[in-house]
Amino acid sequence: MFKFVFIVTGIWLQSVYTKDIIGSPCTLQSSNSPGQCKLLTECKEIRDEAVLGHKPPQTCDFEGTQTVVCCPKSRQPGDISKKKCSEYSSFTKEKQLCGHNIAKRIVGGKPAGRTEFPHMAILGYKQRDSENRLWICGGSLISKQYVLTAATCTTPLTVSEPDLVLLGVTNLKDTNHRQERKIIEKVVHPEYRADAFYNDIALLKLDKPVEINSYVRPACLNTNFDIPVSQVVATGWGLTQFSGSRSEDLQKVTLDITDHQMCNSNYRNIRPLNKGISNDKHICTGSETEDRDTCQGDSGGPVQIHHNNDPKLCMYDIVGVISFGKGCAQGPSVNTRVSYYIKWIEDIVWPENTQ
Known part of the structure; x- marks a missing residue:
């Protein structure tokens, strides 16, 4: 017993x-x-x-x-991005002053500070029968070797496909701190179609890692659907007015996040948007009171917010990729919502961390 x-x-x-x-x-x-x-x-x-x-x-x-x-441990989408964001943040000094004020008014914008957006990139398109390049679309450095941009920017334009990425400058003619990298791989989202305004997102792999410093540093990715602020900052070298001239200096503009239903009503009966504006895949931005907007040539560039909502820390979270709009400042512009594509981005950019 x-x-x-x-x-x-x-x-x-x-x-x-x-x-x-x-x-x-x-x-x-x-x-x-x-x-x-x-x-x-x-x-x-x-x-x-x-x-x-x-x-x-x-x-x-x-x-x-x-x-x-x-x-x-099973990886959740966003885990790697958050880990990498912490790593990139370590390259900044705690509470380092960026030497800028948040833009109040790239129509209605103002020049960006020299080290304000170190993740900002621009794509170079080689002209036929010439060694010169046209610098057209924007992009965001999100790791030492990958740039996030729009899928529309990877297709051949009137000149060619993009073959070069420029980083480290705000003025396109500046040679100080300039870093150029060749594009060795273009990864377009598998569900992107050239005749539709959905899944307009792509990744560009650079031929070698960038040198991280105050002028070139990856941004963080916003991994949550919810955006904790009502305004975002867009940046680019695009036109300063519809069919106008482009800017040689990087411009920034603060935009309101536009109500989804209102944005959707602005894009009715448009064939490339046969399913309407997708709240999951799109973010609409603009201004109801002032002529502030992104414009031609800004496509592929970032729509961003201050990391941890702290404007003194020189880090940004990319919430959207500039995609399309009606003219410039003629209604809300539409951006690809980054949070929807986090797992796809992580599996390509950081495959060694995926499980």
């Missing part, structure tokens, strides 16, 4: 102990990455490895005949 009670008690204690282990954090020794203790039968990654005859898994404990393994 005593022996029976002892065995049952021992099993009960083992069961409680194991339940405490299951779900607890662990660290994968092979990669020093975070994991979670799970039954082998509930960890698909380890099961698949075992079927292929790979090395035995790292164990946390045992439950009867079942092994409790250190299972790679």
